[in-house]
Amino acid sequence: MYKISTSPHMNSQQTTQTIMRDVIVALTPAMLVSLFMFGIQALIVLATSVASCVFFEYFFARRLKLKNTTSDLSAVVTGVLLALNLPATMPIWMTVIGAFMAIVVAKMAFGGIGKNIFNPALVGRVFLFISFPVQMTTWITPRFMDFFNIDATTAATPLNILKHLGAGEQLTTGYWDLFIGNIGGSMGETSVLAILLGLFWLLKQKIITWHIPVFYLGSFAVCMFLSEIVTGAPRFDVLAHLLSGGLMLGAVFMATDYTTSPMTKKGKIIFAVGCGVLTYIIRVFGSYPEGVSFAILIMNAFVPLIDKYCHQYVYGTGRK
Amino acid sequence: MKTKTFAIGGIHVDKHKISSQSAIQELALPEMVYIPVKQHIGAPAKIVVKVGDRVKVGTLLAEADGVLSASVYASVSGQVMKIEEVNSGQGYLETVITVKREGDEFEESMDLSDEIVREIPDNKEELLKIIRSAGIVGMGGAGFPTPVKTNIPEGKSVDTLIINGIECEPYLTADSRLMEEKAEQIVIGTRILNKILGIQHAIIAIDENKPQAIARLQEITKRYVGVNVQSCKSIYPQGGEKQLINTITGREVPSGKLPLDAHCVVQNVATVYAIYEAVQKRIPLFRRVLTLSGNADLTPSNYLVRIGTPISFILHENQVNMDNVGKVIAGGPMMGQAIAALEAPVTKTTSGITVLSAETADKPETSACIRCGKCVDACPMGLMPLNIRAAVEENDIAILKSLHVQDCILCGSCSYVCPAKIPLLDYCKIGKYELGRQQKAK
Numbered sequence: 034m035y036k037i038s039t040s041p042h043m044n045s046q047q048t049t050q051t052i053m054r055d056v057i058v059a060l061t062p063a064m065l066v067s068l069f070m071f072g073i074q075a076l077i078v079l080a081t082s083v084a085s086c087v088f089f090e091y092f093f094a095r096r097l098k099l100k101n102t103t104s105d106l107s108a109v110v111t112g113v114l115l116a117l118n119l120p121a122t123m124p125i126w127m128t129v130i131g132a133f134m135a136i137v138v139a140k141m142a143f144g145g146i147g148k149n150i151f152n153p154a155l156v157g158r159v160f161l162f163i164s165f166p167v168q169m170t171t172w173i174t175p176r177f178m179d180f181f182n183i184d185a186t187t188a189a190t191p192l193n194i195l196k197h198l199g200a201g202e203q204l205t206t207g208y209w210d211l212f213i214g215n216i217g218g219s220m221g222e223t224s225v226l227a228i229l230l231g232l233f234w235l236l237k238q239k240i241i242t243w244h245i246p247v248f249y250l251g252s253f254a255v256c257m258f259l260s261e262i263v264t265g266a267p268r269f270d271v272l273a274h275l276l277s278g279g280l281m282l283g284a285v286f287m288a289t290d291y292t293t294s295p296m297t298k299k300g301k302i303i304f305a306v307g308c309g310v311l312t313y314i315i316r317v318f319g320s321y322p323e324g325v326s327f328a329i330l331i332m333n334a335f336v337p338l339i340d341k342y343c344h345q346y347v348y349g350t351g352r353k
Numbered sequence: 354m355k356t357k358t359f360a361i362g363g364i365h366v367d368k369h370k371i372s373s374q375s376a377i378q379e380l381a382l383p384e385m386v387y388i389p390v391k392q393h394i395g396a397p398a399k400i401v402v403k404v405g406d407r408v409k410v411g412t413l414l415a416e417a418d419g420v421l422s423a424s425v426y427a428s429v430s431g432q433v434m435k436i437e438e439v440n441s442g443q444g445y446l447e448t449v450i451t452v453k454r455e456g457d458e459f460e461e462s463m464d465l466s467d468e469i470v471r472e473i474p475d476n477k478e479e480l481l482k483i484i485r486s487a488g489i490v491g492m493g494g495a496g497f498p499t500p501v502k503t504n505i506p507e508g509k510s511v512d513t514l515i516i517n518g519i520e521c522e523p524y525l526t527a528d529s530r531l532m533e534e535k536a537e538q539i540v541i542g543t544r545i546l547n548k549i550l551g552i553q554h555a556i557i558a559i560d561e562n563k564p565q566a567i568a569r570l571q572e573i574t575k576r577y578v579g580v581n582v583q584s585c586k587s588i589y590p591q592g593g594e595k596q597l598i599n600t601i602t603g604r605e606v607p608s609g610k611l612p613l614d615a616h617c618v619v620q621n622v623a624t625v626y627a628i629y630e631a632v633q634k635r636i637p638l639f640r641r642v643l644t645l646s647g648n649a650d651l652t653p654s655n656y657l658v659r660i661g662t663p664i665s666f667i668l669h670e671n672q673v674n675m676d677n678v679g680k681v682i683a684g685g686p687m688m689g690q691a692i693a694a695l696e697a698p699v700t701k702t703t704s705g706i707t708v709l710s711a712e713t714a715d716k717p718e719t720s721a722c723i724r725c726g727k728c729v730d731a732c733p734m735g736l737m738p739l740n741i742r743a744a745v746e747e748n749d750i751a752i753l754k755s756l757h758v759q760d761c762i763l764c765g766s767c768s769y770v771c772p773a774k775i776p777l778l779d780y781c782k783i784g785k786y787e788l789g790r791q792q793k794a795k
């Protein structure tokens with residue numbers, strides 16, 4: 034018998050799985066850089082994080098009698114993002130705890146994919162950061178292609194240096210090193226170049242629009258720039274700030290997470306500007322050198338409100 | 354020429370215009386035709402024949418019952434066999450006149466020659482009368498009686514006549530073939546509408562991906578001052594009336610109002626061709642051009658078909674391999690209707706038949722909404738389909754109203770793009786229905 038169904042009788046080829054696959058492709062340069070720079074330890078953190086995220090999702094979906102959604106690859110994405118937000122020296126068991134917080138507490142407890150309010154990977158990261166501040170801020174010096182770089186020296190991150198830069202002093206790390214990622218930091222946030230390659234892919238595949246990254250980085254840069262002009266202090270070096278810490282990774286991969294960002298263009302812009310300004314405030318006035326995770330999580334909480342008030346213009350209702 | 358487009362939303366769909374190079378051919382005649390007396394929006398036509406009557410092609414079978422109605426003509430010669438109520442296949446009964454064909458004899462009044470008649474009668478009332486009596490309705494899909502759409506009530510004014518040659522549904526090419534093969538007739542039909550509306554200009558809107566049709570009509574319109582061709586961006590639903598008005602004029606039809614309120618009249622090219630035939634050749638609407646296409650094993654074709662021809666007959670004539678057919682759609686795959694009984698007849702509004710293979714007939718499995726916003730970006734009306742879905746699930750009428758579900762044009766763009774494959778259009782239909790019902794109850 035012939036099938037009867039409602040229209041449309043065609044659908045786009047894009048599914049949740051293909052989207053997540055594209056995000057993984059976009060994250061590949063950052064993963065590769067982390068492997069090149071931090072060697073086997075990075076591999077261990079990545080593998081642990083991805084495996085535990087997928088395991089937790091599978092296991093708790095069964096326990097909570099939710100549909101098994103591991104095949105949509107979103108847990109893999111969360112695993113990769115969490116790993117890229119951790120230092121390469123992270124002990125295995127701590128990574129597992131981070132994955133638990135991300136998948137079980139931030140995602141499954143809210144009802145699974147699409148229902149969570151906070152970005153799972155960031156919840157995992159911030160939990161680890163608060164619980165294990167020492168391990169979370171121990172950065173090793175990257176050593177390119179030295180795969181068994183396990184006892185490298187501890188490095189201070191550019192942001193830490195920036196934060197405590199006195200008048201007349203200068204950041205010793207060059208912009209180029211910041212750009213390609215030849216610095217200490219979380220595995221995936223060091224190389225701006227790798228992240229921008231990922232951004233290019235996300236835009237090309239129409240996974241995200243440019244609004245959030247551009248308005249996030251733009252509003253942050255404007256704030257820093259104004260401070261630099263007003264005070265003349267070197268610690269407000271705009272370019273160094275843009276290239277350092279988790280800002281690029283956050284603006285491209287974390288703040289653009291579908292579920293935890295607003296629906297409409299207008300909403301996205303408000304959200305992104307909020308992230309930018311909060312990141313600036315925390316970096317400049319807070320006690321932490323870094324503010325990206327907190328800024329995005331705080332703005333995540335505002336998404337329902339933003340969505341409530343930022344609707345699309347409806348055709349035929351008269352533009353005001 | 355600069356390509357124009359509309360301001361809000363829209364999606365890119367795979368076009369599959371595989372039948373675009375096949376010339377319109379006359380389909381063989383079926384043994385029986387089944388002609389519904391209501392193929393339009395409005396009241397069913399009043400039957401004027403009895404079982405046993407002999408009819409010719411072009412004999413009136415049922416006459417328009419009031420202004421919002423349309424006459425129906427015999428599409429074959431022969432004998433009226435049955436007049437009965439049958440299940441329409443869409444959940445209601447409709448009256449159908451069955452004519453058994455004998456030979457192919459035409460009413461003498463018709464001029465069936467290929468000669469193009471260019472002289473247009475001058476009397477506006479006379480023109481409207483001919484169109485009304487020929488049973489012409491909007492042939493692009495809605496089936497709104499054309500005289501009603503072109504008769505401007507007191508207090509309203511029209512300054513733009515748009516001829517819709519967009520055909521944005523995938524697979525369908527009937528309109529584009531018609532524009533290539535009957536270009537001058539369409540322009541003369543446009544001129545007739547100009548006369549009725551009392552305006553000098555008209556714009557024929559064509560998808561940028563139809564360079565042949567554009568070139569052909571540009572050449573013809575050189576000789577018809579005031580009629581111009583406009584190339585429009587190939588984006589779905591460019592052919593939607595509200596979208597096309599926005600594309601051409603930059604205006605919007607106010608929410609809940611008609612194109613007239615944006616001072617526009619939009620007519621589909623097939624309708625305009627029917628107007629030409631009615632006025633210049635005295636041929637009432639008893640046949641139409643349609644596309645038979647799809648991804649099943651078939652020969653993509655454009656046919657001139659008698660109204661009332663069973664769809665099964667067309668499939669048979671085309672030698673469609675029925676073994677692997679999963680779904681047969683009256684219309685295109687975006688807005689067309691899947692049909693259960695293949696004996697269903699072609700009507701005035703059947704612009705195509707899309708046949709899908711068994712592998713592509715199933716609806717994809719749905720998963721959870723990931724809040725990607727693609728449905729929001731896609732909606733050409735600026736609606737938020739995911740919120741409409743949530744409101745329908747909670748049956749919250751007030752929110753449905755604030756979400757403007759009534760403005761949904763049922764284009765299906767939202768369902769098409771959704772990566773979670775949520776049937777958002779279905780929720781919109783339910784939302785529209787529920788809201789309408791509540792408002793009526795008040």
Ligand code: SF4
Nearest residue numbers: 732761762764765767
């Ligand atoms: S079907 Fe309705 S809600 Fe969906 S895209 Fe079309 S107009 Fe918008």
Ligand code: SF4
Nearest residue numbers: 722723725726728771
């Ligand atoms: S397109 Fe589908 S998955 Fe995306 S927001 Fe709309 S309903 Fe949700």
